[in-house]
Each structure stands twice: as C-alpha cells, then as structure tokens.
Amino acid sequence: MPGPGLVTRAGALLAVAEPAGAEELLTLVQRIAADGGDGSDLVRRVAELFPAGELSCAVAGPTADGDLAVLVCGHATAEVDGRHEQVRLTGPGPAARVVAGPVTAVQLRLPEAGAPHPLARLDAGVVGAAGLSVRFGAAPQPPDEAPKPFQAVLLVPGFAPPLAPAEPVADTEVLVEGVDCKNGHFNDPALRYCQRCGIAMHQLTLVSRLGPRPPLGVLLLDNGMTLRADADYVVGRDPGRDPDVAAGRARPLRIADSYGGISRRHLRVKLSGWTVRVVDLGSANGTYVQGPGADEAPRVPAGGAVEVRPGAKIIFGRRWLRYESHRNP
Incomplete structure (x- = not known):
C-alpha cells in the first residue's frame, strides 16, 4: 500500500511502521525471524519495546499452534480474517490479539496508506510503503474472458431453481434466495450495488436462485x-x-x-x-x-x-x- 512508511517481511513475519524510529523495530523483526520466526515472541518483544505506543506500527506472525499473533501501536490498524472471526485492532495500544487459524487474510496499515496495487509483492526485505495486504491460499485469478453477448431475462419474484447436484452444499451452509451481479457475485435481491465488487445492481435484469448465504457483516x-x-x-x-x-x-x-x-x-x-x-x-x-x-x-x-x-x-x-x-x- 503506497504511502509514507516502511513495510518489511522476514520469513513469515510482517511489519509496518512510520519511518521515524523504525530502525529498532526492523532489526527486531529480522532477529526473531532468524531465531525461528515465532509471532507470539514478536508481539511480546514489540510491546516491551514500545510500552506506551510511541511508534505507530503493526506487526503480525504465526504462532507455534498455527494461529496468528497481531499487535498495533500508535495510529496503526490491523485487520485479520480468522477461522471464526474478523478482528480489527487500533492503537494507541499496544493492542495485541492471537487470532485462531487458519487465517485467510491480513491487512496492516498506517493512516496514510493508499489502495494496494494488485501487481506489487514483497518476498522479503524492506520497502517504502504505508501498509500491506496479504491473502493466504488464494488461487490465481483467471485471465479476463471475452465479454458475453447480452441476454435479456426477467426477474420472476419467488422463482429460485435449486442448485445443480454437481455443486453440493455443506450441511452448515444456509441456502437463501438471491441474485448474481454481472461478475457472478451472489447478493441480496434488495441491494442496489453488489456487496463485493460494488457494481450497480438496479440497472440489471436479474433472475433469482438459491445459493449459500454469505456473511451478513x-x-x-x-x-x-x-x-x-x-x-x-x-x-x-x-x-x-x-x-x-x-x-x-x-x-x-x-x-x-x-x-x-x-x-x-x-x-x-x-x-x-x-x-x-x-x-x-x-x-x-x-x-x-x-x-x-x-x-x-x-x-x-x-x-x-x-x-x-x-x-x-x-x-x-x-x-x-x-x-x-x-x-x-
């Protein structure tokens, strides 16, 4: 995420910090990564290093149990998608949390952070930036397909054909009646804009179907x-x-x-x-x-x-x- 700050990755350890006073933090991240890269140790040591949240920073790293330890100080923010919950931490802190794994996404940022660039990546080292966004286990995006010809359909209230047998639904999933935006995202029929990609829904002709209900917030x-x-x-x-x-x-x-x-x-x-x-x-x-x-x-x-x-x-x-x-x- 572009902006005035420093982002570092050492092994599985991640950190974002404001430039002034960040040298000691960056050195600590490198040292813990060399010792095995335990996230719990990183969080504890950073809390000891900045007990009053003097440096705006956010750090994250895996624990020995497969969870993710996260800490924020100052004006930094951390957001984590865990197995059972979405966690958001803000300063001045230090505020720390261990999020039960497997974790699917992590975002660490300073207030000035811009939008993440989809082509930017950091395998290791330190770069000038104000935040980072990581998604774990995400499959590569397929290339854009050629636009499909327009096909007019009518929205028939109450009509929801069942899912095909080839697409079994887990017993824990709840099926609801919804509609797809033109990008294939399943939505509440009452929404004017897609809840995932933001495309306008009220200008489309849509047909309802049954599908697994996404999280409602x-x-x-x-x-x-x-x-x-x-x-x-x-x-x-x-x-x-x-x-x-x-x-x-x-x-x-x-x-x-x-x-x-x-x-x-x-x-x-x-x-x-x-x-x-x-x-x-x-x-x-x-x-x-x-x-x-x-x-x-x-x-x-x-x-x-x-x-x-x-x-x-x-x-x-x-x-x-x-x-x-x-x-x-």
Whole structure:
C-alpha cells in the first residue's frame, strides 16, 4: 500500500511502521525471524519495546499452534480474517490479539496508506510503503474472458431453481434466495450495488436462485472483539446450556458480567434470510435495540424478534453488541 512508511517481511513475519524510529523495530523483526520466526515472541518483544505506543506500527506472525499473533501501536490498524472471526485492532495500544487459524487474510496499515496495487509483492526485505495486504491460499485469478453477448431475462419474484447436484452444499451452509451481479457475485435481491465488487445492481435484469448465504457483516462487542455474522449466536453468561447451541444450530457467546445484569441465556442474534434479528430469551433485565443515530433504545419483547439494521446497538445489562455491515438495501 503506497504511502509514507516502511513495510518489511522476514520469513513469515510482517511489519509496518512510520519511518521515524523504525530502525529498532526492523532489526527486531529480522532477529526473531532468524531465531525461528515465532509471532507470539514478536508481539511480546514489540510491546516491551514500545510500552506506551510511541511508534505507530503493526506487526503480525504465526504462532507455534498455527494461529496468528497481531499487535498495533500508535495510529496503526490491523485487520485479520480468522477461522471464526474478523478482528480489527487500533492503537494507541499496544493492542495485541492471537487470532485462531487458519487465517485467510491480513491487512496492516498506517493512516496514510493508499489502495494496494494488485501487481506489487514483497518476498522479503524492506520497502517504502504505508501498509500491506496479504491473502493466504488464494488461487490465481483467471485471465479476463471475452465479454458475453447480452441476454435479456426477467426477474420472476419467488422463482429460485435449486442448485445443480454437481455443486453440493455443506450441511452448515444456509441456502437463501438471491441474485448474481454481472461478475457472478451472489447478493441480496434488495441491494442496489453488489456487496463485493460494488457494481450497480438496479440497472440489471436479474433472475433469482438459491445459493449459500454469505456473511451478513460482523458483530462488534464493546471490548473490541469482532465476530462474523454468518450464523446464529446465543449470548449470555452460560449460553452452552441452550439446546440450539448443544445441537450445533447456534454458536455460544459467553459474556462475563460482574453486575448481575446478564442472564445465563440472555438473547439470540438470529439470521433469517438476509436479515439480522435479535430475540430476547426471557432475560431478567431485558434486551434493547438502539437504531443507528437514535437516542432511544426500545426494549425487545420477551420471545419477540426485532430487526437489527447496520449500525444498530444491541444492549444487554451493561454490555452491548453493534451490528456492522456494508450491506445497505
């Protein structure tokens, strides 16, 4: 990512830093890479080196368990796509996190970083740049195909032919009715623009089909933890007791509460089609949803479901979750 800064790669270790004062960090990365390249060691040593976040930097490296250790200081930012979650770390820090692997993508950047160039690569060494973007295990992109002739079709509401038998869907995937943009990305029929490539959808004639539902965004917990909105979550002090969690139909999100405001099974974040809803599970102190930009947070009726729009907060006890998504029907 172009910009005023320094980017280094030593083995599997990655680092981005502002130029002033970066020499000691770059030397440390090289030394740890020569000793085996343990990401946990890198994160610990950088935190000791800049205990007050004096240098704007971000570092990342694999651990012995196959996870990824990440740390940010100052004005740097790190974003990681892990096995169960999307993590975003910001300073001033030092803020560190170990993200469960396998990790599919990492982005480390300074505030001035520009867009990544698809042809730029760094096998090793140090270059002048303000950020880096890495995708692991990505297959090479096929060459552009010749444009296909225009074929007019009608959008028939409710018509969704099943997937072909040659394309089996895993039991954990949820099938929803959606449409493809002209680049083949599966989308919510209500979207005006493709959620992946940004191409206009409202000017196309589209036909709906059934397909695996992509993640609908992320859930950001008040402590900075980020969870991918690709399945239901049961939230509470002891969500493992929920029958749907035990049956694998929902994931548990255990929330510590020292004030007694959260029930054992407090609420459920439920994905219904392309919509995110919250259901109060009969909690003692209630669940509240504050819409984006709203001053008030109405209570969710016990057992009732309330739609959660992108930017809205789900408040329970003294804790909250915020639903974030680029989807904007």
